[in-house]
Amino acid sequence: MKAKVYVTLKPGVLDPQGKAIHHSAELLGFSNISDIRQGKYFEISLDDAVNETEAREAAEKIAHEVLANPVIEDYRVEIV
Amino acid sequence: MKAKVYVTLKPGVLDPQGKAIHHSAELLGFSNISDIRQGKYFEISLDDAVNETEAREAAEKIAHEVLANPVIEDYRVEIV
Numbered sequence: 001m002k003a004k005v006y007v008t009l010k011p012g013v014l015d016p017q018g019k020a021i022h023h024s025a026e027l028l029g030f031s032n033i034s035d036i037r038q039g040k041y042f043e044i045s046l047d048d049a050v051n052e053t054e055a056r057e058a059a060e061k062i063a064h065e066v067l068a069n070p071v072i073e074d075y076r077v078e079i080v
Numbered sequence: 081m082k083a084k085v086y087v088t089l090k091p092g093v094l095d096p097q098g099k100a101i102h103h104s105a106e107l108l109g110f111s112n113i114s115d116i117r118q119g120k121y122f123e124i125s126l127d128d129a130v131n132e133t134e135a136r137e138a139a140e141k142i143a144h145e146v147l148a149n150p151v152i153e154d155y156r157v158e159i160v
Contacts (some may be wrong), residue, residue, distance in 0.1 A: 006121055013095055021122070027144055032127045032138060039121035041086055042101070047112045058112060 001046045003059035004078040007068045008039035042067055055079050081126045084158040085140035087148045122147055131135040135159050 009015050017036050022036040044062065046055050059077045068075040089095050098117040124142065126135050131143055139157045148155040 008121070008123070018122075021146065025142055028146065030138060030142055030146075032130050032134075033124060033142075034127055035123075037123045037125075037127040039123065040118035041088070041121040042098075043088070043115075043117045043119065044113055045115040047114055050112050054112075058110060062105055062110055062113075065108065066101065 001048065001050055001052065001055045002080050003044040003046060003055055003066055004080060005042040005044065005063045006039060006076045006078070007042070007063070007073050008075075009037060010072055010074055013072045040067070052079055073077060081128065081130055081132065081135045082122040082160050083126060083135055084154045085122040085124065085139060085143045085147055085157070086119060086160060087122070087143070087153050088155075089117060090152055090154055093152045120147070132159055 018035070018037040021038065022033060025033055025036065044059055046058065050058065056077060056079050059079070063075040063077055064070060095117050101118060102113060102116040105116065106115055124139055126138065130138065136157060136159050139159065142148060143155040
């Protein structure tokens with residue numbers, strides 16, 4: 001069982017890395033972009049014995065405690 | 081119009097950062113994880129005048145040229 005975790009900065013939190021990418025993209029001629037924000041993406045492979053509910057619980061816990069900083073970041077968990 | 085770009089390491093490419101996260105998660109007591117791989121996630125806001133086909137084209141191009149290293153990374157583009 002696999003869990004996908006998407007971590008994004010909360011709206012309103014400044015994203016200098018995204019701004020830098022936006023700037024680079026503009027220099028390279030991409031002119032129709034209004035904004036780029038960078039986030040993180042994790043694929044967690046869980047043991048086969050784990051069922052979907054347990055997988056979601058474990059992934060939510062890892063996302064909250066390890067992968068994201070809940071003060072400035074939001075996260076979303078998807079089980080596949 | 082928004083494009084979401086997911087960048088992941090190709091299978092077989094070593095992911096030391098993912099390994100480090102896996103190790104930290106184990107130390108914190110998460111025992112049912114077999115692997116963690118880290119990727120990148122980008123949200124690109126495009127000008128409203130851009131239609132879906134153009135948005136996908138632009139996002140694929142940016143993903144290929146700026147956001148991912150196609151030698152070792154795969155990317156996936158989603159238009160929302």
